Amino acid sequence: MSSTAKCSPHEPGDKQNDKPDNAANHKRNHEEPMSTTPQSMPRRATITDVAREAGTGKTSISRYLNGEISVLSPELRARIEAAIARLDYQPNQMARGLKRGRNRLIGMLLADLTNPYSIEVLQGVEAACHALGLMPLICHAANEVEMERRYLQLLTTYRVEGVIVNATGVREETLRPVGGGGIPAVLVDRLVDGLVADMVGLDNRAAAELGTRHLLDNGFDDIWFVVQPFEQVSSRQLREAAFRETMSARHAEGGNSGGEGAARGHTLVLNLADAGEVERGLAELDRAIDAAAGAAGKPARIALFAANAPVALRLALHLKARYGADWQARAALLSIDDPDWAELTGVTTIRQPTYEIGYRAVEFLHERIEGIQTTARDCLLPGELIVRASTLR
Amino acid sequence: MSSTAKCSPHEPGDKQNDKPDNAANHKRNHEEPMSTTPQSMPRRATITDVAREAGTGKTSISRYLNGEISVLSPELRARIEAAIARLDYQPNQMARGLKRGRNRLIGMLLADLTNPYSIEVLQGVEAACHALGLMPLICHAANEVEMERRYLQLLTTYRVEGVIVNATGVREETLRPVGGGGIPAVLVDRLVDGLVADMVGLDNRAAAELGTRHLLDNGFDDIWFVVQPFEQVSSRQLREAAFRETMSARHAEGGNSGGEGAARGHTLVLNLADAGEVERGLAELDRAIDAAAGAAGKPARIALFAANAPVALRLALHLKARYGADWQARAALLSIDDPDWAELTGVTTIRQPTYEIGYRAVEFLHERIEGIQTTARDCLLPGELIVRASTLR
DNA sequence: CTGTTAGCGCCTTCAG
């Protein structure tokens, strides 16, 4: 019944010509049409207006605005304050920016807003910007290289003083205008091949090792590391490599702690962007799980190590669909990233210090903007293992 | 093991006071300036540079930039294009903005980035901006009125052409500079008391009614509507009111469809920001659940209707902690908003057309910016009921 | 202490 739009929903792509009329049938009745046009909006006061109002020159106003208050006679200062208040004056950042060559804007380029990781980092960025008097321009590349390029372009067009980049994962050329030769930049989570710049992110090697050892220590001897295509993304590479190395290290140490024989490690690549591939990958996993189950009446010894939250979610959804509510009895799940639902479903995770990462990134960038001159720095923050029922037996 | 930071993590709260002075000192003490900006970053080309390079005047360049190409001789045009390419010239948005009085910037004020709703809306906003040649400045008020005020201030300082506001839910005065008399604004999800402005959001009444009827139709006769404090937030108000009305309407129609007697409806307010209150509220819920269970060996007849995802999550976490993995046998959960984990846990939801909401909001704003003159418009989009195991019996 | 004078990079009449 009542599930029709009270105003025609937007159809991406279709130009609707019905704007005026649908507005009519909603009544929050305001008699006078609200006017937003030039004439009704009384042009904000400028520094000149204030100067006139205060009976002084623009310079003094400017001085006042820039905190050189000690240089102004108390009397003048009072007049200025009064004038500013009276006119509700607010300096125009664009104009100041134009003049001094710095507008306090920085760009934040996100590969994927859909990933909770991005959001959390964003909060750190946001907080740090606030503390440092910077203003972040957020751009969402939606995992498309072309978008990334365009946004970067746009950002330089706005003359941002620096950029924080969580790259979609591609060759350096896309980021040409940035880093070394161009405007200051700091990378988040992942490196970009030929690009020298500061970077801050998770200590991937340590995290992957931590997770793998946890699984091993809890007696899982068949571990699948599931990860999105990682050729282009350094963080994924590192995680995968550390996983394999830890597996073989343990092997060398003499099998798992249970002493029942060597643990096997597999890497499964899941391209979430391609339904077909995902299908195939999951099928492979299913075979492994079924085989493990068929072996004995004992509890599952197979574990899935998801390289990040999106992968973990995909896995969980699949397992749930295939094995029902009790899917965790069939396979243990461990994930890097600690999404909402982990606590709810009892999935073990390695939480990234996302807020810190964002905050640090801005601090680094700020230093660069201020002109600090150092070789590119890396900041690797540790992950925190949060053990939940999923990986305990 | 190796879980120490490879670089000192940021301590939130420690103010470093060494920014201004050490920068200055260094410059004075060493002959070679360590500043990055001057020589290493070769100052972007300006329109004047291009003009010189092309052997023409700035005017022609400007014309070219503004698409008045038909007015230029092919020959000149070619020279200009060459010069632009050679210098890698990109027009300075700030400067153009200063001149023409519009900088294509709009503000997006979010009450709570933590809420998946905000993120999804953001994506719609982002897409629409892209399509309309606007650039969104994202601000996160973190549910604090003061933040909201400061950001709004900041935004006007950057002379944004309009604002999209998902208010923390307060009196109009905070938003004084916006709407009617000030810069164009459109509200998202919720109204702000004395403020006349366009608004786009969910059709709350219809959604709440839809959910309530679904519960009723599935035989639940003890329904708890759980919502955050709603005095200040219009959307919550509407949902709660619609819930109650639907309950009494059904009552009047002659009890629930099961015919076993009148269904009872309760409203529980859960202030997520206050652990103590949450504790108390949940305890009340527990009593109700236990009572319902004690009544008979039959399946639970009690249902929880969460007014939004954060509430639903809180409820689910609590129930899981209290009743274990099988918590859904004790109480059905239905939520407005459709978060990730709903599918995973089989919780029924009412999905908001978040992307649309964001997209529409920008379209409205754009129209205002272009000077459209109408009374404040409301755009109510329908929610979609997604039935999952949780509410089926 | 305070005001005057130049522009920052760009657009926009207004004359060639």
Added chain:
DNA sequence: CTGAAGGCGCTAACAG
């Protein structure tokens, strides 16, 4: 078709 001149709002030398 093309260029010169003035100014958007603000800051930064220079004088007083």
